[in-house]
Amino acid sequence: MEQSNKKVQLKECPICRNQDLSLVINTADHFLTNEKFDLVKCNQCSLVFTNPIPTRDHLGSYYESNEYLSHKPEQKSLRNFVYRLVRKININRKYRLVSGYQASGSLLEIGIGTGELLNHFNQNGWETTGIEPNESARKYAINNYKLDVFEESKLTDLPENSFDVIMLWHVMEHVYDLHERMQQIKKLLKKNGFVFIAVPNLDAPDFKRYKEYWAGLDVPRHLYHFTESSISKLVNRYSLNIIAKYPMKFDAYYVSLLSEKYLGNHLPYFSALINGFKSNKEAKTKNNYSSMIFVISE
Numbered sequence: 590m591e592q593s594n595k596k597v598q599l600k601e602c603p604i605c606r607n608q609d610l611s612l613v614i615n616t617a618d619h620f621l622t623n624e625k626f627d628l629v630k631c632n633q634c635s636l637v638f639t640n641p642i643p644t645r646d647h648l649g650s651y652y653e654s655n656e657y658l659s660h661k662p663e664q665k666s667l668r669n670f671v672y673r674l675v676r677k678i679n680i681n682r683k684y685r686l687v688s689g690y691q692a693s694g695s696l697l698e699i700g701i702g703t704g705e706l707l708n709h710f711n712q713n714g715w716e717t718t719g720i721e722p723n724e725s726a727r728k729y730a731i732n733n734y735k736l737d738v739f740e741e742s743k744l745t746d747l748p749e750n751s752f753d754v755i756m757l758w759h760v761m762e763h764v765y766d767l768h769e770r771m772q773q774i775k776k777l778l779k780k781n782g783f784v785f786i787a788v789p790n791l792d793a794p795d796f797k798r799y800k801e802y803w804a805g806l807d808v809p810r811h812l813y814h815f816t817e818s819s820i821s822k823l824v825n826r827y828s829l830n831i832i833a834k835y836p837m838k839f840d841a842y843y844v845s846l847l848s849e850k851y852l853g854n855h856l857p858y859f860s861a862l863i864n865g866f867k868s869n870k871e872a873k874t875k876n877n878y879s880s881m882i883f884v885i886s887e
């Protein structure tokens with residue numbers, strides 16, 4: 590491990606410690622700093638990870654943008670209207686998916702953002718617990734929805750075998766220590782409980798289209814770039830398995846829109862619409878959509 594003040598150059602795979610690594614692509618932080626990063630693949634467990642990665646202390650500085658965290662609900666604009674509409678559809682869809690596996694019970698969501706999804710479960714009779722590292726998002730969820738929301742450190746204090754469902758929606762790619770997080774999940778999950786993990790999918794056709802400009806990469810905030818194979822190998826280490834997978838079709842449009850912006854397209858909406866549609870169409874046969882939801886159980 591080579592360390593500067595702000596970044597660490599990894600010499601081995603963060604999951605399996607193998608040192609046989611190969612370069613996937615050079616990319617950059619198109620969202621905030623323009624700093625360059627590599628995507629490196631472990632030739633043993635197939636995990637693709639960002640290299641170098643920010644040190645734990647310095648990671649927060651890559652999130653220092655008003656745009657990244659939450660769309661302020663007060664602002665009235667067409668963009669916010671569309672955002673809220675899509676969010677509502679997504680909430681209903683996620684709720685239906687989860688309750689198809691488990692009708693009700695105790696639920697832990699890690700990375701709740703401002704808490705709209707967790708609140709929806711809470712309102713429908715679930716016993717809910719949320720984890721959110723960002724202080725202002727956490728406070729918003731607590732004050733606005735009266736939810737039980739805690740900092741990440743709470744994960745070590747929660748009782749063993751206490752959750753029927755654990756959900757991480759676009760969170761796993763941000764987690765600093767995957768082993769630590771998987772140990773916590775395994776410990777907290779009830780026997781025969783379900784874990785829902787949604788991540789950008791590096792096997793998706795839109796990564797092939799946009800390459801280093803694909804917004805699904807989002808380095809260095811995304812530390813890992815998962816595929817079904819690497820998620821499967823990771824959870825297998827904790828005696829868990831992928832039992833089903835589902836597409837997140839809206840993500841193809843949103844990710845295409847951001848990718849078009851990173852490419853310098855000043856009128857990105859039309860291209861995003863076309864390419865989002867194309868991505869979903871191309872993904873149909875292999876079920877390799879821009880973002881995927883993996884359902885995981887014993």
Ligand SMILES: [Zn+2]
Pocket residue numbers: 602603604605606607631632633634635636
């Ligand atoms: Zn590995």
